[in-house]
Amino acid sequence: MMKGVAIGIVLTLIVLAVGIYCYFATGMAPAATADSPMPFERKLAHIPLSAHIEKQQLGQPPMAADESAYLAGAEVYKQHCASCHGLPGRWPTDYATTMYPKPPQLFRGKGVTDDPVSESYWKSANGIRLTGMPAFKTKLTDTQLWQVSQLVAHANEISDSVKRVLVTDATTSTSMPRVSVPKVE
Numbered sequence: 001m002m003k004g005v006a007i008g009i010v011l012t013l014i015v016l017a018v019g020i021y022c023y024f025a026t027g028m029a030p031a032a033t034a035d036s037p038m039p040f041e042r043k044l045a046h047i048p049l050s051a052h053i054e055k056q057q058l059g060q061p062p063m064a065a066d067e068s069a070y071l072a073g074a075e076v077y078k079q080h081c082a083s084c085h086g087l088p089g090r091w092p093t094d095y096a097t098t099m100y101p102k103p104p105q106l107f108r109g110k111g112v113t114d115d116p117v118s119e120s121y122w123k124s125a126n127g128i129r130l131t132g133m134p135a136f137k138t139k140l141t142d143t144q145l146w147q148v149s150q151l152v153a154h155a156n157e158i159s160d161s162v163k164r165v166l167v168t169d170a171t172t173s174t175s176m177p178r179v180s181v182p183k184v185e
Helices: 002-025 041-056 067-080 117-126 142-153 160-167
Strands: none
Touching: 041 117, 067 142, 067 160, 117 142
């Protein structure tokens, strides 16, 4: 009897593996940005991300959530984040609307205001695989990463003066990310 159960389990696993392979190999799995998500895609992507962030235990930010941190974070955000994550009172850029998954618009709805500041810091520093979210730990200082994290974590509470800094001269920074093109001689 035990031998029959073991054979049944092995055969079930083989059939399941072949079925999953066929789902991907025959082109049934969504691959285009306009396709609907795969079953459980969102849940499966968030499980390891949440576990990895929790494992790091970053703790509390080294700076207060105040106007000076928000203003400094606004300058960093405008230059490095706005083209994908949007600005207060502005529609998402064409660039952001073509991405999959769509980047959250951090000044519309709740954004990431329900996330701990340390989670926003981790995502900004390390990026998120398979989402288009790059890692900025080699581009920004630790202080800049915490400042922008304070800004987005408190986006629903920022003052009008911080919002003005965000939208001032933002037309060029939100059209598309800057790309360095090597000079051909």
